[in-house]
Amino acid sequence: PEAATFSELFADALHPAPRIDRARQETGADLHVAISLSFQAAFHGAERQVAVTRQVACAACEGAGEVMTAGGSCPKCRGAGQVRWARRHMVFTRACAACAGSGREKQRGCSSCAGQGRAVRSEPITVRIPAGVRDGARLRVAEQGHAGRFGGRNGDLYVDIQVRPHSVIRREGDDLHIAVPVAINEAALGSRIEVPFLDGQVQIRIPPGTQAGRRIRVSGRGAPTAAGDRGDLWVEVRLALPESLDERSKELLKEFARINDGDVRRGLHETFKAEY
Template sequence: MNREWLEKDFYKDLGVSSGASQDEIKKAYRKLARDLHPDKNPGDSKAEERFKAVSEANAVLSDPEKRKEYDEARKLFAGGGFGRGGFPPGGGFSGGEFNLGDIFGAGAGGAGGADGGLGDLLGGLFNRGGTRASSRPRRGSDVETETTLGFREAAQGVTVPLRMTSPAACTTCHGSGAKPGTSPRVCPHCNGTGVVSRNQGAFGFSEPCEDCRGTGSIIDDPCVDCRGSGIQNRTRTITVRIPPGVRDGQRIRLAGQGEAGLRGAPPGDLYVTVHVSQDKVFGRNGDDLTLVLPVSYAELVLGTTVSVPTLDGRVGVKVPPGTADGRTLRVRGRGVPKRDGGAGDLLVTVKVAVPQKLDDDATEALRRYAEAEKTSGFDPRAGWAGA
């Protein structure tokens, strides 16, 4: 977390209260991301800047650990900061910028962040056995995005490009934070631990090293593009392979495609939520495809074979003589592909299509059939409603 983050109101950027639930934050971000996405607002620089601000706010507030650290940091620094052991600007690397994530533990790490944090720091402050702050790089945060697929694309699998704006490793210093041709060096004041100890009377105190800002390393020549953080906001396009059979609302994890870690640390993961649009012909029940097949009354009575569509061509479906309207016929293995290499079934429900208008010959033939039907003794309402 950069110092300038303290001057930003991420809750205001997303239009939610500071007490908003994770679901409220997620819904607010999704709506804003859809409305402000660069693809939807080509050439609109204001929308692009707003989109970046919303993405940055979501990256912090959607991660419970980072959100907690952000809230604590705002309260802490709003109340005067660390006092004597505080962090005046201008030390460490240039520009007066320091990394709060290095003070508060997993601030830049999200899930799977390194050991150490505010609790450990305060624990060490009063010698309560807390662990020392670690200079181990922090893993990047996980990132979420969405995509919408056609029904058949989702069923069969597809490769789609995703355009994203999110923190990524600086392309100039490759995430190290140091000017190309140079490297960070171990802080000589704390020997790379990130904390220093001092005694005051009967008490021992541990506090972040002022020379390295608690990181354990010093960058003498910071990268001019990322100002020593090793991270830049970049718009990038990645290719995502959506496996066959994905369902509406399903989340797909792409390891290592999330937010870049601080100073070359491992990146987080990318989670893609898939939305599936409806199809005019097919429906879905688990791994089975469903469709409604229009047939005539004569085809149900006499029987027939009808060609119906599948995901990969057409197949003939036999309708036995005397089939009842609404009956479902099963075609095995022609449904949605499964992960094990098999496939679900195709469920075909027959439905009589009633003609709205008949010519004279067809009308006369139907009347003769109706009379013959009565003569044969067939009664469609026999035994119905007490008849």
């Protein structure tokens, strides 16, 4: 007696009955949706549900487009669901390919989907939006588009991100910019100020003699990047005066003017003279 070959022993495992016709497989079409986010939500990252109407695999036929009838027997295996064959003194069995082992006759064309293998369904899909996402970014959610046909791969879902502008923060690349009011005494004498920000307070040291328009860099407090680090935050100094001055403050400023009688526009005068 001779041993059966490997492929004969494992015929069932190596040749499972094909449930789907690979030649007919088609990849599903891609889907496109847009999500609008606040600047703050884009900074932190978010999860959003989007309602999509898409083609999904037909539940009745699991996308095959055909179902087995309840009645009639498979003509190939005469209802056994298996085919047998002998080689020398060994008998092998394998699931019948014609009926996928069910033993029942195939009905061409599923009645639920008219043989298309697909149905249309509206459903919410959860989209994860990474922290620091940019306005105009396009995210791809793999295989959440339209269903493929006859076992083909699903299409992808593409999400176009719109980030609404912030009223005081501006983004350039991965850096963020904010203009911050600083009192003239804080700018003149130097101070430590706290600035409210997207992810909590930012402490900033204002050096003595800080001029309006000076930009102070705060490393690593900008937008989160795809690489996992963060850009920088740039704080622009805006000198702020009290809306109205009381008599005592006016007196002090007049006193200040008497002591500091230098011309603050001298540099400007000289520039004009030099470029005449």
